[in-house]
Amino acid sequence: MAKLSNKSAAGTSFHGHTVTATPNQLIEALGEPQFGCNDGQDKCNFDWVCETQDGAVFTVYDWKEYKPLNMDSYYEFHIGAFHGFVAVRALSEIRSKFIVLQKQSLKKIRTIGRKTLY
Numbered sequence: 001m002a003k004l005s006n007k008s009a010a011g012t013s014f015h016g017h018t019v020t021a022t023p024n025q026l027i028e029a030l031g032e033p034q035f036g037c038n039d040g041q042d043k044c045n046f047d048w049v050c051e052t053q054d055g056a057v058f059t060v061y062d063w064k065e066y067k068p069l070n071m072d073s074y075y076e077f078h079i080g081a082f083h084g085f086v087a088v089r090a091l092s093e094i095r096s097k098f099i100v101l102q103k104q105s106l107k108k109i110r111t112i113g114r115k116t117l118y
Contacts, residue, residue: 001100002058002093004031005051009059015084017091018076019060021098023069026060026077029097040067046077050090057082058090 019026023046027033035047045068047061059080062069069075079094081087 001053001097002030002050002090004034005049005057007049007051007055007057009049009057009080012057012059012080012082014063014078014080015087017079017084017087019079019091019094020074020076021094022072022074023062024071025098025101026094028101029094030060038068040065040069045069052086052089052093056086056089058086060090060094 021029023038026046026048030048030050033046033048035049036045038045043064043066044061045065047059049057049059051057060077061080062075063078065075079087079090081090
């Protein structure tokens with residue numbers, strides 16, 4: 001599944017694929033962004049460099065919001081990659097992570113103290 005990467009993302013570009021999420025959802029799914037200060041002063045507030053399960057590099061970033069992002073509001077984040085098929089794979093892996101996290105969250109809600117509710 002998608003994870004943060006130290007590989008170079010130089011030369012990646014947008015291929016028309018986006019993920020709609022809150023910054024907090026992406027932080028939970030991918031980790032803290034490697035770049036960004038969320039002050040709205042640049043074209044991008046947050047930027048993650050990641051890799052797919054098979055090691056293909058991709059980036060996730062907001063584009064031209066020109067305002068600080070509310071951490072719990074939904075935005076359309078761009079997915080950058082060397083090839084469009086990598087962006088599609090990255091989107092699929094991010095969505096899979098969201099599903100896993102949602103299931104984990106539901107399990108926590110069901111568990112109260114020592115009792116598990118079904």
